[in-house]
Amino acid sequence: MTAKTLFEKVWEQHQVVPESADTPAVLYIDLHLVHEVTSPQAFSVLRAQNLKVRRPERVLATMDHSTPTDPDEVFGRVPIKVESAARQVKEFEKNCREFGVELHDMSSDTRGIVHVIGPELGATQPGKTIVCGDSHTATHGAFGALAFGIGTTEVGHVLATQCLLQRRPKTLAIEVTGKLRAGVTAKDLILAIIGEIGVSGGTGYVIEYRGSAIEALSMEERMTVCNMSIEAGARAGLIAPDETTFAYLKGRRFAPQGKAWDEAVARWRELKTDPGAKFDRVVSIDASKLEPMISYGTHPGMVVPISGTVPEVANDPVHAKALNYMGLHGGEPMVGKPIQVVFIGSCTNGRLSDLELAAGVIKGHKVASGVRMLVVPGSQQVKREAERLGLDKIFTEAGAQWRESGCSMCIGMNGDTAGRGEYAVSTSNRNFEGRQGAGARTLLASPATAAAAAIAGKIADPRAYLPH
Amino acid sequence: MQPIRTIESRTVVIPVTNIDTDQIIPARFLTTTTREGLGKQAFADWRYDANGAVKSDFILNKPEVAGCDILVAGRNFGCGSSREHAPWALLDYGFRAVISTEIADIFRNNSLKNGLLPIVVDEQTHQWLTNHPGANVKIDLDTTTLTLPTGATAKFPIEGFARVCLMNGVDELGFLLQQAPAIERYEQARGF
Ligand code: SF4
Numbered sequence: 269m270t271a272k273t274l275f276e277k278v279w280e281q282h283q284v285v286p287e288s289a290d291t292p293a294v295l296y297i298d299l300h301l302v303h304e305v306t307s308p309q310a311f312s313v314l315r316a317q318n319l320k321v322r323r324p325e326r327v328l329a330t331m332d333h334s335t336p337t338d339p340d341e342v343f344g345r346v347p348i349k350v351e352s353a354a355r356q357v358k359e360f361e362k363n364c365r366e367f368g369v370e371l372h373d374m375s376s377d378t379r380g381i382v383h384v385i386g387p388e389l390g391a392t393q394p395g396k397t398i399v400c401g402d403s404h405t406a407t408h409g410a411f412g413a414l415a416f417g418i419g420t421t422e423v424g425h426v427l428a429t430q431c432l433l434q435r436r437p438k439t440l441a442i443e444v445t446g447k448l449r450a451g452v453t454a455k456d457l458i459l460a461i462i463g464e465i466g467v468s469g470g471t472g473y474v475i476e477y478r479g480s481a482i483e484a485l486s487m488e489e490r491m492t493v494c495n496m497s498i499e500a501g502a503r504a505g506l507i508a509p510d511e512t513t514f515a516y517l518k519g520r521r522f523a524p525q526g527k528a529w530d531e532a533v534a535r536w537r538e539l540k541t542d543p544g545a546k547f548d549r550v551v552s553i554d555a556s557k558l559e560p561m562i563s564y565g566t567h568p569g570m571v572v573p574i575s576g577t578v579p580e581v582a583n584d585p586v587h588a589k590a591l592n593y594m595g596l597h598g599g600e601p602m603v604g605k606p607i608q609v610v611f612i613g614s615c616t617n618g619r620l621s622d623l624e625l626a627a628g629v630i631k632g633h634k635v636a637s638g639v640r641m642l643v644v645p646g647s648q649q650v651k652r653e654a655e656r657l658g659l660d661k662i663f664t665e666a667g668a669q670w671r672e673s674g675c676s677m678c679i680g681m682n683g684d685t686a687g688r689g690e691y692a693v694s695t696s697n698r699n700f701e702g703r704q705g706a707g708a709r710t711l712l713a714s715p716a717t718a719a720a721a722a723i724a725g726k727i728a729d730p731r732a733y734l735p736h
Numbered sequence: 737m738q739p740i741r742t743i744e745s746r747t748v749v750i751p752v753t754n755i756d757t758d759q760i761i762p763a764r765f766l767t768t769t770t771r772e773g774l775g776k777q778a779f780a781d782w783r784y785d786a787n788g789a790v791k792s793d794f795i796l797n798k799p800e801v802a803g804c805d806i807l808v809a810g811r812n813f814g815c816g817s818s819r820e821h822a823p824w825a826l827l828d829y830g831f832r833a834v835i836s837t838e839i840a841d842i843f844r845n846n847s848l849k850n851g852l853l854p855i856v857v858d859e860q861t862h863q864w865l866t867n868h869p870g871a872n873v874k875i876d877l878d879t880t881t882l883t884l885p886t887g888a889t890a891k892f893p894i895e896g897f898a899r900v901c902l903m904n905g906v907d908e909l910g911f912l913l914q915q916a917p918a919i920e921r922y923e924q925a926r927g928f
Contacts (some may be wrong), residue, residue: 706786
């Protein structure tokens with residue numbers, strides 16, 4: 269038998285029709301995640317062609333992108349402020365009702381960011397193919413699933429046929445050895461990886477993250493790493509499932525139970541890259557050399573270690589354009605730069621352990637004057653668990669705002685935005701121009717770095733603030 | 737979809753690398769539930785200032801680019817989100833093809849499904865195009881060739897099935913629906 273990579277195993281198990289020179293593979297999709305922003309036009313196509321959703325039980329629908337985070341708006345005590353968002357939410361409810369899709373709606377206690385609730389409900393499982401009209405679907409690869417983002421036309425394809433037409437991508441192994449040092453998080457690791465391979469370094473590839481540093485990560489940390497695969501251009505990033513994965517999934521709502529659980533775990537154990545299997549490309553990273561990272565520019569590859577300076581690049585108009593937008597100068601140190609906004613949340617860093625990390629830094633301190641800090645749990649379940657631990661109190665007593673779950677300031681569709689020219693230290697994943705609001709300047713970092721900046725009122729090394 | 741065989745037009749050049757989908761269409765416009773009318777918002781934050789006034793120095797606001805249907809952009813065009821609103825916005829604005837040395841995966845897929853041609857060319861051809869904004873070029877899907885006004889040609893890669901669909905104006909959903917018997921067999925084999 270030929271040695272196979274994890275990706276190849278999952279791919280081959282889902283070929284309804286293998287690819288040929290003339291046609292791409294017909295790939296079966298086990299789980300389709302759907303949200304309000306990228307689905308309306310797909311439902312319209314189904315309606316126009318008189319088609320049904322082929323497998324409604326394989327669709328998990330939630331609302332997260334354009335939904336409010338203000339509790340009064342969420343629970344209907346006041347109207348949703350952004351009218352177009354309110355209409356979009358209404359239309360989504362109607363579509364789900366009409367096509368028989370279970371929706372985790374606004375009042376649901378299982379609602380949340382699509383990439384947070386899939387794993388949390390146990391719907392995300394090793395070996396599955398998972399898609400969503402959202403580029404951060406790679407998050408679910410943390411469980412050894414082949415998960416990737418698709419466009420709205422493809423959302424329609426999957427709704428109607430449970431299948432997608434796909435050409436087989438190439439494979440890229442990212443081997444991470446060594447041990448992350450204290451104060452260096454999974455977020456810093458993935459930012460460093462993107463800085464290393466570049467924002468298109470993964471284009472055309474599926475990444476497998478492997479090596480001792482990856483195996484040592486918790487599930488939530490693995491999700492943070494896989495989440496940002498698209499920021500390196502890769503549609504999917506996977507990690508082989510292991511005991512950490514099984515322990516996380518056991519007992520969750522959609523996880524197999526009893527005998528079916530044991531059988532599933534036995535199957536899942538096979539899902540690792542065989543010794544000797546070949547990748548199209550291999551990149552090695554030494555985790556023990558990394559520092560906390562922060563972005564300085566307008567794409568996620570423009571990152572430096574927190575103790576670093578803004579790179580000087582001569583005769584590069586694109587670099588100059590980015591620095592001009594960011595209001596930064598080559599050679600200037602990152603630490604000490606005053607900031608106005610801190611955002612803790614998103615599908616990258618909006619899980620319980622992220623909030624715990626930020627709370628640990630904030631506890632007993634105050635958010636600096638002139639800084640607005642927003643803490644937005646990734647799901648209603650994360651919110652409840654955080655409140656049980658008293659994290660909400662730690663944040664609000666420090667002067668931060670504690671909100672209902674959603675994408676919020678990661679994308680700014682619901683009115684949660686950073687202002688023009690404001691510096692926002694954000695635990696999200698994109699620092700594109702205008703991503704967090706027109707003219708807003710995003711500095712991507714870990715929850716620890718974001719929390720440290722909130723206290724200091726300027727960019728600060730989180731290691732000086734971590735509890736001992 | 738209308739069949740596409742050739743596109744001939746003058747080019748607009750935006751020589752910026754890594755143009756992401758948040759630039760092509762900012763997220764605040766994604767609360768729409770239709771695919772029409774997004775051209776007004778294409779490159780909104782590059783075309784208009786904070787008060788909505790036209791930024792006259794941005795290339796798309798210059799009179800000479802009227803009628804240019806082909807966009808030439810820097811490496812890694814369309815990176816970022818999976819929003820299909822990006823190709824919808826570019827098509828509605830009037831573009832029919834994008835030329836770069838590298839085009840992000842999801843954007844490329846989305847473009848192919850809507851009849852916006854994602855054309856990847858070699859560095860040298862790209863350099864020539866960047867240095868000659870407004871050049872009249874021809875894209876031939878049948879021969880997968882780009883022809884410059886100098887007569888020079890460059891081959892471009894394009895996924896074969898998508899190409900056939902584009903040339904015949906066929907929708908991929910129809911093909912997938914025809915796979916129903918194979919899909920049923922697959923589901924049965926897995927016990928669904
Ligand atoms: S949190 Fe941000 S990146 Fe994640 S799904 Fe929402 S908008 Fe997309």
